[in-house]
Amino acid sequence: MSSILGDGDTAPGPRARVRRLPERARYDRATLDAILDEGFVCHLGFCSEGEPVVIPTAYARLGDAIYVHGAPANFALRRAVEGDSVCLTVTLVDGLVLARSAFHHSINYRSLVIFGVAHEVEDFEEKRLALMAFVDHVVPGRSRDTRPPSDSELRATRVVKVEIAEASAKVRDGGPKDEPEDLALTDIWAGELPFEVVPGAPVADVSAPVTAPVPPYVVAYRRPGAAARDR
Amino acid sequence: MSSILGDGDTAPGPRARVRRLPERARYDRATLDAILDEGFVCHLGFCSEGEPVVIPTAYARLGDAIYVHGAPANFALRRAVEGDSVCLTVTLVDGLVLARSAFHHSINYRSLVIFGVAHEVEDFEEKRLALMAFVDHVVPGRSRDTRPPSDSELRATRVVKVEIAEASAKVRDGGPKDEPEDLALTDIWAGELPFEVVPGAPVADVSAPVTAPVPPYVVAYRRPGAAARDR
Numbered sequence: 001m002s003s004i005l006g007d008g009d010t011a012p013g014p015r016a017r018v019r020r021l022p023e024r025a026r027y028d029r030a031t032l033d034a035i036l037d038e039g040f041v042c043h044l045g046f047c048s049e050g051e052p053v054v055i056p057t058a059y060a061r062l063g064d065a066i067y068v069h070g071a072p073a074n075f076a077l078r079r080a081v082e083g084d085s086v087c088l089t090v091t092l093v094d095g096l097v098l099a100r101s102a103f104h105h106s107i108n109y110r111s112l113v114i115f116g117v118a119h120e121v122e123d124f125e126e127k128r129l130a131l132m133a134f135v136d137h138v139v140p141g142r143s144r145d146t147r148p149p150s151d152s153e154l155r156a157t158r159v160v161k162v163e164i165a166e167a168s169a170k171v172r173d174g175g176p177k178d179e180p181e182d183l184a185l186t187d188i189w190a191g192e193l194p195f196e197v198v199p200g201a202p203v204a205d206v207s208a209p210v211t212a213p214v215p216p217y218v219v220a221y222r223r224p225g226a227a228a229r230d231r
Numbered sequence: 232m233s234s235i236l237g238d239g240d241t242a243p244g245p246r247a248r249v250r251r252l253p254e255r256a257r258y259d260r261a262t263l264d265a266i267l268d269e270g271f272v273c274h275l276g277f278c279s280e281g282e283p284v285v286i287p288t289a290y291a292r293l294g295d296a297i298y299v300h301g302a303p304a305n306f307a308l309r310r311a312v313e314g315d316s317v318c319l320t321v322t323l324v325d326g327l328v329l330a331r332s333a334f335h336h337s338i339n340y341r342s343l344v345i346f347g348v349a350h351e352v353e354d355f356e357e358k359r360l361a362l363m364a365f366v367d368h369v370v371p372g373r374s375r376d377t378r379p380p381s382d383s384e385l386r387a388t389r390v391v392k393v394e395i396a397e398a399s400a401k402v403r404d405g406g407p408k409d410e411p412e413d414l415a416l417t418d419i420w421a422g423e424l425p426f427e428v429v430p431g432a433p434v435a436d437v438s439a440p441v442t443a444p445v446p447p448y449v450v451a452y453r454r455p456g457a458a459a460r461d462r
Contacts, residue, residue, distance in 0.1 A: 015282065015284070040338075041322060041324055041338065041340070043274035043276075043285050043287075043320055043322070044285075045274075045276040045283035045284065045285035045318070046283045047278040047281060047282065047283050050278060050281070050315070051246070051278065051315070051316050051318075051346070052276035052277045052278050052283055052284075052314075052316065052317060052318040053246070053276065053283075053318050053344075054274050054275075054276035054285050054318045054319070054320040054344070055320065055342075055344065056274075056320060056322040056340065056342050058338055083283075084281070084282070085282050085283065086283060087276070087282075087283040087284050087285045088285075089274055089285040089286065089287060091272060091274070091287040093272055093428075095430075095431075096369060096370060096452075098370060098373065098449065099377070100377065100378055101377060101378040101379075101380070101384070102362055102363060102366050102374055102377040102378065102379055102380050103362070103380045103381075103384040103387075103388070105365070105366050105369070105370075105373070105377070107271075107272065107289055107369070109272070109287065111286075111287050113284075113285070113286065115282070131333055131334070132333060134336070135333050135336050138327060138336070138338070139327060139329065139336075139424075142329065142336070143333055145419055145420070146330070146331065146332060146333040146336070146419060147331055147332040147333065147413055147416060147419065148332075148333055149332070149333050149334045150334075153332070153334040156334075157334070175434065175436040175437065175438065176436055176438075178436075178438070178439075182378055183438065183439035184439075185378060186439070186440050186441060186442040186443065187442060187443050188376055188377060188378065188441075188443055189376070189435070189441055189443040189444065189445055189446050189449065190435070190436040190439075190441055191433055191434050191435040191436045191441065191445075191449075192433070192434045192436075193370075193430050193431070193433050193434075193449055193452055194430070194431040194432075194434065195428055195429070195430055195431070196428070196429050196430075196431055197324075197426055197427070197428055197429075198426070198427050198428075198429045199326075199424050199425065199426055199427075200326075200424070200425040200426070200427055201425075202422055202423070202424050203406065203422050203423045203424075203425065204420070204421070204422040205406040205407055205409075205421040205422045205423075206406065207406065207407075207409070207414065208409075208414035208415075208417070208421075209417050210417060210419075210420055210421055210422065211417040211418060212417065212418050212419055212420040213420065214420055214422075215420050218329065218420065218422075218424055221327075221424055
């Protein structure tokens, strides 16, 4: 998988630089790419008449850019491409951290914050590639089994490309970090409760007959990072 | 559980009104409360010098307000309370929707978008209540087992209260909505792959002895909504 940030690691600019708890900051492209590949829903933020708007939306990547999409009338995407910049955040929640003190309770997570500029994609071929990339980013291997988008469906889709200006990741993992004097509180359970997103049993559509078997990419669905952690 | 929106359902203002796919919009307080109670990480958006910033952060509620917190030096929270308004979005991903056409692939989700104004909480008692609420929102029942926050810990925590001005939810559920002419494509598997966030085995902290047994709220950890769906 190519890097979102080109060949070198990124030197974050003033917006993306992690200020709080810099020991949790990651700027290496492997960490950034892994978060982007494992997630598939981002929170896209933009300023509309000076006020912030944050919407959840699926994303995909093609080369070094992130793509999001929606209907042509989609208010958020229209405003995003009108604006000067957007912020696109991907967060993976890995578990809960229970400390001996209320103060040191925490959450294990990996998050990626991208600052960039959003442009509407007008080119039909790029829109087609982006639509297939959305499908394959969420369900790897799916696009080849689907009825491809028609020209009218491509016209009915607003595709927005976010060119990355700055990016940084923040990672918290491991157990609680209690104060030394609290470590004697052995009667308080302390530790970590890991979380995993697990697919349930697939439910075939009931609106029309489905003769195809459940495809392997559905039966064995795992996000790329989760699959790597299994090995 | 009291409502985030007082006793009546909410009439959304111009920012929170769902414009696209209004059939997915929900303004009733039961839906909004359920999303807020099931989630525990929100994406907080604000405008900083005209540019959007979106950060993931834990939240809790006390009465009709949402609270977030961080270190006093936390850049995001400092900016959020300096700004006129914030947007706080909670998203729960419930599954993947595989349609016969690439175009109609979708994601089942419940999301809540809150527009509000952020104020720093200075009152020590309110800060203490908020800190316990964070702990109990993430792990219901946990706060009574922990060493409570000291005055210096309260001073070392910036607590921000978001007073809700407008809110709306958006919900997509069920199977794919293919075009009628695509329903004949019986050789394409179509349906839904539900997702669930599942806790793994608790990992006791290794930095000091833990003699306490794993508490029931860890052993049987479930988000409130998930527990309700199990019944």
